[in-house]
Amino acid sequence: MITSSSNSQLKYIQQLAKKARLRREDKVFLVEGPRMFYEADKKQIQKAYFSQRFFETMEDSSVLEGISWEVVENSVFDKMSSTMTPQGVLCVMKQPSYCLEDLLKKEAPLLVFLENLQDPGNMGTIFRTAEGAGADGIIMTANCVDIYNPKTIRSTMGSIYRMPFICLQEEETQEVLKLLKTRGIVTCAAHLKGENAYDQEAYTQGTAFLIGNEGNGLTDQTAEAASLKVRIPMEGKLESLNASVAASILLYEAYRQRRNSRS
Numbered sequence: 244m245i246t247s248s249s250n251s252q253l254k255y256i257q258q259l260a261k262k263a264r265l266r267r268e269d270k271v272f273l274v275e276g277p278r279m280f281y282e283a284d285k286k287q288i289q290k291a292y293f294s295q296r297f298f299e300t301m302e303d304s305s306v307l308e309g310i311s312w313e314v315v316e317n318s319v320f321d322k323m324s325s326t327m328t329p330q331g332v333l334c335v336m337k338q339p340s341y342c343l344e345d346l347l348k349k350e351a352p353l354l355v356f357l358e359n360l361q362d363p364g365n366m367g368t369i370f371r372t373a374e375g376a377g378a379d380g381i382i383m384t385a386n387c388v389d390i391y392n393p394k395t396i397r398s399t400m401g402s403i404y405r406m407p408f409i410c411l412q413e414e415e416t417q418e419v420l421k422l423l424k425t426r427g428i429v430t431c432a433a434h435l436k437g438e439n440a441y442d443q444e445a446y447t448q449g450t451a452f453l454i455g456n457e458g459n460g461l462t463d464q465t466a467e468a469a470s471l472k473v474r475i476p477m478e479g480k481l482e483s484l485n486a487s488v489a490a491s492i493l494l495y496e497a498y499r500q501r502r503n504s505r506s
Contacts, residue, residue, distance in 0.1 A: 367398020
């Protein structure tokens with residue numbers, strides 16, 4: 244049992260929570276809570292930590308088979324956790340590895356392309372919505388919020404385990420957009436100057452929705468590179484919607500159309 248606040252493992256966990264560079268170098272990230280533990284692929288768990296309180300009330304010890312784990316004294320675990328109300332489970336996870344081809348396996352993939360998204364909550368919500376709407380993957384530009392930020396991970400509610408994604412290098416953005424077009428995928432920009440409303444277009448063929456930064460939207464270069472631009476009609480004095488809300492509307496319209504085409 245870890246009983247000291249000066250334990251090296253505790254210090255390492257605290258640094259992982261704060262430093263994206265360390266997460267990148269060690270190719271790991273942190274998850275917290277029973278749900279994130281039980282839903283995880285056990286092969287991806289590098290090490291699991293349980294508070295003494297949680298461990299003593301664990302009903303099924305078989306979940307510990309095949310993983311490296313350790314019990315942590317309650318007050319020390321509280322310092323290890325990055326949440327206000329620790330749930331007694333924390334895991335160091337190996338980062339998954341995907342390539343663009345993993346996202347393009349299906350004949351008519353449904354993708355989300357995120358440019359410079361900055362809010363962890365928006366990013367996590369888009370991951371959950373993409374999973375719910377049957378999307379095949381998410382592409383993120385280099386300046387997006389770190390997907391392995393603990394706040395982002397929490398907001399994915401487990402979708403991080405199941406939604407394939409890639410993070411581009413700075414110079415790859417336009418190259419990937421061109422590649423998607425050559426693969427027959429329509430790149431559809433959510434844009435205030437869209438010629439048609441989003442529900443006037445068809446998304447049953449390969450489609451990638453382009454969603455921009457919360458404050459500035461898509462860059463001009465990316466918007467101009469899109470196959471088409473669509474707008475989401477709004478009443479009142481609103482100029483735009485939250486990025487995750489816009490993504491949800493578009494994804495579920497594509498999901499609706501695809502369901503109807505199969506029936």
